[in-house]
Amino acid sequence: MDQNAHVPCAALASRIRALAALVLLAGSALGAWAQASNPLTPELLNYVQRLALAGARAGAPEQARVDIQLGQLDARLRLAPCRQVQPYLPQGQKMWGKSRIGLRCLDGAQGGARWNVSLPVTVQVYARAVVASQALAAGTLLTQELLQSAEVDIAAEAGQVFTDAGQLDGRSLQRPLVPGEAVRSSDLKARRWFAVGERVQVLASGTGYAIASEGQALEPGLEGQEVRVRFENGRTVTGRAVGERRVEVLL
Known part of the structure; x- marks a missing residue:
């Protein structure tokens, strides 16, 4: 599974196409917010929520439950009024865990300067994965008796998670795990x-x-x-x- 869960190629391609279509809508759909001096209007936040959700689902398991929490712009920012604000996914940015969505002014109102800022986003992706059934010390040789399946936020940390405990038989931990914590590829000693x-x-x-x-x-x-x-x-x-x-x- 990379970076976190396996998604069939056809399903992934379909999700990526949907995400691309949503991004392309930004240039025209945001014209409705032309007179807003505060960029974080309800309409814009709704669009950002949808954009983040589409980005998260593009890499998530089919049955995963996705939760998007939008943060706040830096309170020190003093943004000029803007007639057209465009949300976008920064190049190479993954909608997974602690992330961000870009906001850029395409048309400054009354000769105002254009600007480009980032809105913090927290993306939680809940899916079933193999977790520790008890406290496990570093160096523990994993067996299926020490593991169980549970729904966890697979986007909370970096590293691949596992859905089959059998894949972990005989692997050793390089760090301790607490009960209920997902076993990730980064937790395992290299074979x-x-x-x-x-x-x-x-x-x-x-x-x-x-x-x-x-x-x-x-x-x-x-x-x-x-x-x-x-x-x-x-x-x-x-x-x-x-x-x-x-x-x-x-x-």
Whole structure:
């Protein structure tokens, strides 16, 4: 699941299209707020709420319950009156946890200066995930008896959550968890896929092709980390440890 929960590709594409359509409405729909000197009118806040909700649902599980809490603009701001305010999602910004939505003035009233500010937003996404059934210390070897399923805010922290306790069998915690706390990928110790000197399979892939070969690991293969591998001809490559004695190289 990235960054937090798995969403089927077709459903995700549909949600992204809906979000894009909502964003495109901003330029024309906000004309109704042309005379507002205070940018946070009820109409604007309603639009921002919808924009944040659409952004959150684009990356959330299908049955997730989403709650949007809008914050306040910085009290020190002194914004000039504006005839047209446009909300927008900042590039690369994810509507997940502590986030923000941009507000920009497209048409300053009475020659007023244009401005661009951010409105803080808190996005909570409630879905079922695997949680600790009791207090678990750092270093605990996870078993299904130590875990259970519960509805939690999967957007509260960074890291992937899990829906199947079986995926966590044999994994070790790198930090303690309290009862009811979701187990996230960032809570787990990286798995060691192979040791220095072991023979490993190397898969090198690029556009339209893939080549498999074998070499010797020059470094321990920790899950997701880069490692150097030397082939019999003396050439070395750097790839990512992705499985039991397996290294992936993207060309």
